[in-house]
Structure formats: C-alpha cells, structure tokens
Amino acid sequence: MTDLRQNILTGDWVVIASRRALRPESFSTGTPKPTDERLSTCPFCMGNEDQTPPEVFAVRPENGLNDTKGWKVRVVPNKFPAFLDKKELNEPEESGIYTSLPAYGHHEVIIHGPNHNETVADMDTQDLALVLNVYQQRLAALSADPKTVSAIIIINQGREAGASIEHPHSQLFTLPMIAPRQQRELEQIKRFKSEEDDCPLCAMLKYEQAFKERVIAENDYFLAFCPFASAAPFEVNIVPKKHQQDFHKAGKEEIDALAKIFKFTFGRLGERLKDPPYNTFLHTRPFQTDDDYHWHFVIMPKTSIMAGFEFGTGMMINIVGPEASAKFLREP
Amino acid sequence: MTDLRQNILTGDWVVIASRRALRPESFSTGTPKPTDERLSTCPFCMGNEDQTPPEVFAVRPENGLNDTKGWKVRVVPNKFPAFLDKKELNEPEESGIYTSLPAYGHHEVIIHGPNHNETVADMDTQDLALVLNVYQQRLAALSADPKTVSAIIIINQGREAGASIEHPHSQLFTLPMIAPRQQRELEQIKRFKSEEDDCPLCAMLKYEQAFKERVIAENDYFLAFCPFASAAPFEVNIVPKKHQQDFHKAGKEEIDALAKIFKFTFGRLGERLKDPPYNTFLHTRPFQTDDDYHWHFVIMPKTSIMAGFEFGTGMMINIVGPEASAKFLREP
Numbered sequence: 001m002t003d004l005r006q007n008i009l010t011g012d013w014v015v016i017a018s019r020r021a022l023r024p025e026s027f028s029t030g031t032p033k034p035t036d037e038r039l040s041t042c043p044f045c046m047g048n049e050d051q052t053p054p055e056v057f058a059v060r061p062e063n064g065l066n067d068t069k070g071w072k073v074r075v076v077p078n079k080f081p082a083f084l085d086k087k088e089l090n091e092p093e094e095s096g097i098y099t100s101l102p103a104y105g106h107h108e109v110i111i112h113g114p115n116h117n118e119t120v121a122d123m124d125t126q127d128l129a130l131v132l133n134v135y136q137q138r139l140a141a142l143s144a145d146p147k148t149v150s151a152i153i154i155i156n157q158g159r160e161a162g163a164s165i166e167h168p169h170s171q172l173f174t175l176p177m178i179a180p181r182q183q184r185e186l187e188q189i190k191r192f193k194s195e196e197d198d199c200p201l202c203a204m205l206k207y208e209q210a211f212k213e214r215v216i217a218e219n220d221y222f223l224a225f226c227p228f229a230s231a232a233p234f235e236v237n238i239v240p241k242k243h244q245q246d247f248h249k250a251g252k253e254e255i256d257a258l259a260k261i262f263k264f265t266f267g268r269l270g271e272r273l274k275d276p277p278y279n280t281f282l283h284t285r286p287f288q289t290d291d292d293y294h295w296h297f298v299i300m301p302k303t304s305i306m307a308g309f310e311f312g313t314g315m316m317i318n319i320v321g322p323e324a325s326a327k328f329l330r331e332p
Numbered sequence: 333m334t335d336l337r338q339n340i341l342t343g344d345w346v347v348i349a350s351r352r353a354l355r356p357e358s359f360s361t362g363t364p365k366p367t368d369e370r371l372s373t374c375p376f377c378m379g380n381e382d383q384t385p386p387e388v389f390a391v392r393p394e395n396g397l398n399d400t401k402g403w404k405v406r407v408v409p410n411k412f413p414a415f416l417d418k419k420e421l422n423e424p425e426e427s428g429i430y431t432s433l434p435a436y437g438h439h440e441v442i443i444h445g446p447n448h449n450e451t452v453a454d455m456d457t458q459d460l461a462l463v464l465n466v467y468q469q470r471l472a473a474l475s476a477d478p479k480t481v482s483a484i485i486i487i488n489q490g491r492e493a494g495a496s497i498e499h500p501h502s503q504l505f506t507l508p509m510i511a512p513r514q515q516r517e518l519e520q521i522k523r524f525k526s527e528e529d530d531c532p533l534c535a536m537l538k539y540e541q542a543f544k545e546r547v548i549a550e551n552d553y554f555l556a557f558c559p560f561a562s563a564a565p566f567e568v569n570i571v572p573k574k575h576q577q578d579f580h581k582a583g584k585e586e587i588d589a590l591a592k593i594f595k596f597t598f599g600r601l602g603e604r605l606k607d608p609p610y611n612t613f614l615h616t617r618p619f620q621t622d623d624d625y626h627w628h629f630v631i632m633p634k635t636s637i638m639a640g641f642e643f644g645t646g647m648m649i650n651i652v653g654p655e656a657s658a659k660f661l662r663e664p
Contacts, residue, residue, distance in 0.1 A: 002416055004509065006431040013512055015435055017414045082349045082641070082649050084334055096543075097528070097535045098560045099338040103347055154640030162639030171641070177336065179645035180345055196429070203429045211428075228430045231643075281644030298644070306638045307494030308486025309414070309503070311563075312613030312630070313511035317414050 004315075007229035008200045010181060011188050014229050015317045018324065027233055027273055027303045027320070034117045034166060044074075044167035046114035052076040056108060057138060059130060072127070073134045074111040075172075081107035083173060085145075101176060106142055110134055110153075110170040119157060119168050120262060121270040129259035131170070135282065136255070138172055139248040143287040148174040150182060150286035158277025161302040178286050185283070186291050193292065201294040202243050204228075214326045217264045221257040224265045226322035226329070232304060233320035234273065234329060236265055238297040247284035247295040268329045269301060277302040336647075339561035340532045342513060343520050346561050347649045350656065359565060359605055359635045359652070366449045366498060376406075376499035378446035384408040388440060389470060391462060404459070405466045406443040407504075413439035415505060417477075433508060436479055442466055442502040451489060451500050452594060453602040460591035463502070467614065468587070470504055471580040475619040480506040482514060482618035490609025493634040510618050517615070518623050525624065533626040534575050536560075546658045549596045553589040556597045558654035558661070564636060565652035566605065566661065568597055570629040579616035579627040600661045601633060609634040 002017040043051035049067040057075040064070045083105030112131050113123065120128065135153055142148055151174045156163040178186070192200040208214055208225045216236055217224040224238045238261055244250060250258070269276060278301045285293035303320075310316055334349040375383035381399040389407040396402045415437025444463050445455065452460065467485055474480055483506045488495040510518070524532040540546055540557045548568055549556040556570045570593055576582060582590070601608060610633045617625035635652075642648055 002414065002435040004433040004435050008430060011512075013509070015414050017412075017435065019412060080349075080351060082334065082347050097532075097539050098340060101336040103334040103336050103349065152641065152644050154644055156639045160637070162637040173641060173645075175645070177345070179647055180343075181644065181646035184646075200429075207429050279640040279643055281640045283644065300643060305492070305494040307488045308611035308613045309484065309505060311611055311632060312484045312486055312513065312615065313505075313507070314513035314516075315511055 005229040007227065007231075008192060008204070009185050009188055011184050012229070012231070013315050014231050015315055016321050017317055017319055018321045019319050027276070027301070033119070033275055037115050037117055039116050042116055042165070042167050044111045044165060044169060045116050046071070053079060057134070059134060072113060073131055075134065075138060076109050076111070078107040078109050078171065083107050083175065104147055104176040105174040106148070106172065108138065108172045110138070110172060112168045112170065116167050119266070119270070119275070120155065121266040123263070125256070125259040125263050128262055129255050132255050132258055135170070135172070136248040136250070139284065142172070142174050143248070145174070146288070147176060149288050150175050150178050151284065152179065153282040155280040157280070158302065161277035161279050163277075182283060182286065186293065189292055189294070199243055199292065199294050201239055201296060205239060205241060213323050216268065216326055216329050217261055219257050219261055221254050222261045224261050226326040228322060230318055230322040230325065231316040232300045232318055234269065234301045234303065234325045235322070236269070236299040236329070238262070238265065238299070240295065243294050245285040245293045245295065247282060265299065269299070272329055272331075273301060337561040339559065339563075340524060340536070341517055341520055343516050344561070344563070345647050346563050347647055348653050349649055349651055350653045351651050359608070359633070365451070365607055369447050369449060371448050374448055374497070374499050376443045376497060376501060377448050378403070385411060389466065391466060404445060405463055407466065407470060408441050408443070410439040410441050410503065415439045415507065436508040437506040438474055438480070438504070440470060440504045442470070442485075442504060444500045444502065448499050451598070451602070451607070452487065453598040455595070457588070457591040457595050460594055461587050464587050464590055467502070467504070468580040468582070471616065474504070474506050475580070477506070478620070479508060481620050482507050482510050483616065484511065485614040487612040489612070490634065493609035493611050495609075514615060514618065518625065521624055521626070531575055531624065531626050533571055533628060537571060537573060545655050548600065548658055548661050549593055551589050551593055553586050554593045556593050558658040560654060562650055562654040562657065563648040564632045564650055566601065566633045566635065566657045567654070568601070568631040568661070570594070570597065570631070572627065575626050577617040577625045577627065579614060597631065601631070604661055604663075605633060
C-alpha cells in the first residue's frame with residue numbers, strides 16, 4: 001500500500017509507503033539506558049550546579065539557594081544558544097537582495113529532575129506534572145517580553161535524536177517571528193474554519209475518536225493518536241479535547257491529566273520499541289496574536305533519516321502506516 | 333554571530349548560529365571508503381545484474397543484451413518503491429475530513445558505474461557526464477507520461493546520509509503532484525519576478541559573483557557557492573548561469589561543464605571533510621507547467637541531525653556560516 005496523505009493542520013504531504021514485509025518489531029532500537037543515577041561529569045546532575053550557567057528558575061524547597069542541591073526541576077540558559085536575548089544584537093551586516101533578522105530570543109534548558117537515568121517514561125506522574133507546570137511558568141514569564149513573538153518547547157531523547165547531553169531535559173526556544181511550520185498551521189486553521197466551520201484539530205479529534213483505529217490512549221481531557229498523515233513510523237499526537245489556544249493557560253486538572261497520558265504514551269513507546277530515541281515538541285499559540293490556535297504535542301520516534309528526497313521535496317516517506325503503528329503501540 | 337536568514341528561492345528561514353570555537357575540521361568524518369571494486373553480494377556490482385529487477389535503461393556497447401555485463405551506467409526500478417506506476421493503484425479507502433492521493437509515479441535507481449568504490453568525487457569527468465546525460469534521457473522519457481507531474485533526482489552518499497546500498501547510485505522519483513518545497517519555489521519565483529523584475533536564482537548568481545566570499549568554483553556555464561541562507565554547514569548550490577527551465581534540455585557543452593564543476597566540488601568536499609556522507613538533489617521544472625523555473629543542484633553534507641526544533645519549526649539551525657564554509661572549501 002502506498003499513498004500520499006495531507007496533514008490537514010500543516011498542509012504538509014507525506015508518502016505512506018508501507019512495506020508488508022516489515023514488522024514493527026524491527027524498529028526496536030534497544031539502546032542501553034544509563035544505569036547511573038548520578039554522574040560527576042554530567043552538568044545536569046544534582047551536585048554539579050556549577051557546571052551550568054546560573055539558573056533562571058527552579059523548583060526547590062523554600063529558602064533553598066540558587067544553583068545549589070535540592071531542586072526538583074531546574075531551568076538554565078543553554079550554553080550554546082541558537083537565539084540570544086541581547087538588546088545590542090548586531091543587525092546583520094549585509095543584505096542586498098537577501099532578507100535577514102537578528103536572532104533575538106531565549107534558549108533555555110529545562111532539566112526534568114535530578115536523576116540521570118529517569119526518562120519521561122520512567123518519571124512518576126506527579127514529577128511529570130511538575131515539569132509540565134514549569135513549561136507553563138516559563139512560557140508565561142517569557143511571553144511578557146514584547147519582542148518574543150512565539151515559542152516552542154522540545155525534547156530530544158537519545159543521541160540518535162540529537163541529544164548532546166544524556167540527562168533527560170527539554171529545551172525552550174523563543175523566536176522573534178512565527179516559525180514557518182506554525183505559520184502554515186495558522187493559515188490552514190483559518191482556511192479550514194472558513195471551509196468546514198471547524199478547527200482542523202477539533203475535526204481530527206472527532207474523527208479519530210469515532211474511527212478508533214489510530215487511537216493509542218484517551219482520558220477526560222486528552223486524546224493520543226497516530227495522525228492520518230504521520231510523517232514517521234509511530235508518530236503520536238497528544239491533543240487537548242477542549243479547543244484551547246495557549247498551553248500555559250491550561251488548568252491544574254488538565255496538566256495532571258496530561259502527565260498521565262504522557263506517562264502512558266511514552267511508556268508504550270519505551271516498551272514496544274525498546275526505549276527508542278525520539279523528538280517531541282509542543283506547539284502553542286504565538287504570543288503576539290489573536291489568531292485561533294489549538295495547542296498540541298507531537299512525538300516522533302527516530303526510526304529513519306532525513307535524506308535527499310525529504311530535503312528536496314519537503315515530504316517525508318513513512319514506511320509504517322499510522323493504523324499499523326497505533327495497533328502495535330496498543331497491543332500488550 | 334547568530335542571525336535568521338531567509339532563502340529567497342524557497343522562502344525557508346534558517347538560523348545561522350556560528351560557534352566561534354568550532355573549527356571546520358571538526359566536521360571531518362573520516363568514514364573509511366570501501367576498497368573493493370567488486371562485491372559478489374552487491375546488487376549494483378557488475379556481474380550481479382540478476383540481483384536487481386530487470387533494467388529499464390543502460391549505457392552499454394551496441395548489441396549488448398539487457399541485464400548482462402559490460403554496461404557503463406545502468407537504470408533499474410527501485411526494489412522498494414515509494415511510488416508505483418500501476419494503473420490499478422487503489423484509490424485510498426477512506427478520506428472523510430482527510431485528503432489523500434494515490435502515490436502514482438516511478439522510482440528508479442541510476443547506478444553510476446560498475447565500480448563499487450567509485451564515488452562522484454572519484455569518477456572522471458567523462459563518466460560523470462555520462463551519468464548526467466542518463467539523468468536527462470530518463471527525465472525526457474518519463475516526462476512523456478501525462479500523469480507524471482514533476483520529478484526529482486537525488487544522491488544519498490554514505491549510510492549516515494540514508495544510503496542503504498553502498499555502491500554509488502542516484503535515485504529518480506516522479507510524482508503525481510508538485511512537491512511542497514518546489515511549489516514554494518515556484519511561488520517565490522513569481523513573487524520575486526513581480527517585485528524585483530528578476531529570477532531569484534539569477535539575482536543570486538549576480539550577487540554571489542560580485543560578493544565572491546561564498547563562491548567555491550566557477551566556469552563558463554556554472555557557479556558553485558554556499559548560499560546566503562545555507563541550511564547546513566558546507567551546503568553547496570550548483571546553478572547554471574543561463575536562466576534555464578529544464579535540466580533535460582541542457583546541451584552537451586553544458587553537461588560537460590557541469591561534470592567538471594561536479595568533479596571539482598565533490599572533490600573539495602571529499603578532501604576537506606574526509607569523504608563526508610551527503611545528500612544531493614536536482615530540482616528541474618515540473619513537466620506539466622509553463623511556470624518559470626531555473627534548474628539547480630543542492631549538495632548537503634550530512635553533519636547534523638534533524639531534531640525537535642527543526643521538525644517543530646520547519647527551520648534548520650546551521651552552526652557554520654556559509655562564508656566560513658566556502659572559505660574552508662576553497663582553501664588548499
């Protein structure tokens with residue numbers, strides 16, 4: 001079976017080229033997980049606070065001092081930032097026919113916890129809820145800067161997925177613009193609403209709940225499913241059932257429910273694919289806009305390489321259909 | 333130095349986040365190249381013609397039989413095609429709110445030559461010109477199919493760049509649509525022409541020839557340069573100086589000049605980065621259109637991983653600016 005499918009949120013096309021002979025088990029990576037809870041050489045381990053830039057935020061007991069032990073979640077600037085929050089940022093020196101912008105923004109690292117070997121799948125839901133709440137607090141704080149136009153939070157888990165530091169962490173970027181993918185989403189949402197009188201993510205939720213074959217998990221507030229136009233084997237989207245613009249405005253009950261569906265989904269990926277490397281990102285509404293949006297998480301296990309076709313066309317080739325992916329992830 | 337740059341051909345944005353401490357030498361990969369000229373287990377080696385699907389085209393001596401030894405370039409269908417040229421292609425079974433298309437198309441493998449260990453950088457220019465001429469012949473033949481809307485030719489060199497078979501080869505895909513990246517290019521060209529009264533690639537050629545800092549090589553017909561908005565360290569674009577729509581209509585003199593600048597460029601990449609894995613693609617005008625275009629090659633050495641930020645934003649982070657990349661590639 002091979003067909004071209006369009007993502008109704010982004011407008012992107014993917015090639016679903018399922019190979020019958022391929023068993024989902026063949027994607028198991030079995031990367032050995034670290035067994036050490038602490039490493040003297042890891043800048044994110046408890047006790048090594050002096051190996052990072054000074055923290056900008058932390059969850060720690062009252063009266064605990066900055067950059068000392070005892071924290072539960074810790075936020076530090078990235079040592080090699082892709083964006084810089086400097087007012088004196090140089091305007092690019094040349095332009096001519098070209099267009100450029102100063103890369104103004106923030107690039108923070110959110111260390112999930114003190115344990116070196118505790119991935120999202122291993123954390124208990126209370127600790128996960130704490131991390132998600134730190135996401136909210138940082139987004140709320142950084143959105144106050146009028147030069148901050150949008151933000152994205154990502155998790156790269158595993159070296160093959162681009163993690164240069166093993167200790168589980170997220171990265172928060174703020175941008176001086178709306179990223180191209182999100183710009184396309186905002187335009188698609190506008191178009192879909194005018195044509196179908198609905199938000200594409202709300203429409204997807206209804207469709208997937210009824211169709212069932214691509215659903216991984218569901219609770220009162222969230223649906224986790226492999227999207228129709230999955231760009232990679234075992235891609236999972238986690239979407240709030242309520243049409244909600246801004247992640248940082250979600251309530252405590254929702255964050256607790258999100259922590260639970262996170263725990264379940266990352267747990268299933270870990271069990272079924274043997275702790276695969278993965279990329280995860282949070283899309284939330286750009287700050288300086290009233291445009292309609294619906295925040296969501298995308299999880300992409302790293303099972304394939306971007307190569308000439310993908311770069312040259314802007315289309316991904318996915319060799320495991322989302323129906324087979326979801327079935328495999330649901331099975332015990 | 334960090335800034336955001338827009339590619340005036342695609343409209344894509346990249347983050348140029350040069351790290352001063354990084355020396356270009358650190359990108360040398362030093363992947364050992366195979367030393368064998370023939371492998372009994374390689375389906376693309378001379379003598380193993382029965383290990384591929386029957387050939388669709390070959391350059392071989394007169395009276396040579398199909399699927400026998402003696403060829404110089406050989407074209408076979410891909411054993412695991414992403415696109416299928418079957419008239420009876422199933423219409424996708426479900427759609428509802430979703431959009432999909434049958435993945436009608438061709439997916440061919442162009443084996444560059446009989447030698448297992450001869451990469452593009454190693455080939456002599458006459459043999460390279462032969463391969464480029466086979467590109468032209470296959471594009472001309474496949475464009476006759478009215479269901480073929482566009483085509484792309486790629487080279488993935490090295491396992492890290494997605495090559496599953498080591499023996500040097502290209503892949504030709506035809507698509508039943510215009511790929512999203514190329515669609516954006518066609519729209520950008522239209523916009524740029526109406527605003528600047530020029531083709532963006534023609535404007536780039538003039539600018540880069542005058543600016544010089546990003547140029548790698550030049551001959552009568554072509555310019556090879558690291559583009560202003562390079563999406564990866566050491567990205568090189570090779571662009572014909574003449575505003576030419578269709579690659580398969582380029583003349584013999586141009587193909588010979590292209591083979592020479594290929595040899596030089598891939599040679600420099602191989603020497604300076606120690607035979608890096610890379611992705612290369614050819615963009616030529618879609619077949620069923622009169623829209624204006626300017627064909628070109630893009631070469632992207634594989635030095636980094638697409639991760640959460642890149643997937644979530646649609647922007648690449650490039651940690652070596654094109655000016656430094658070009659300087660490094662020019663130096664002896």
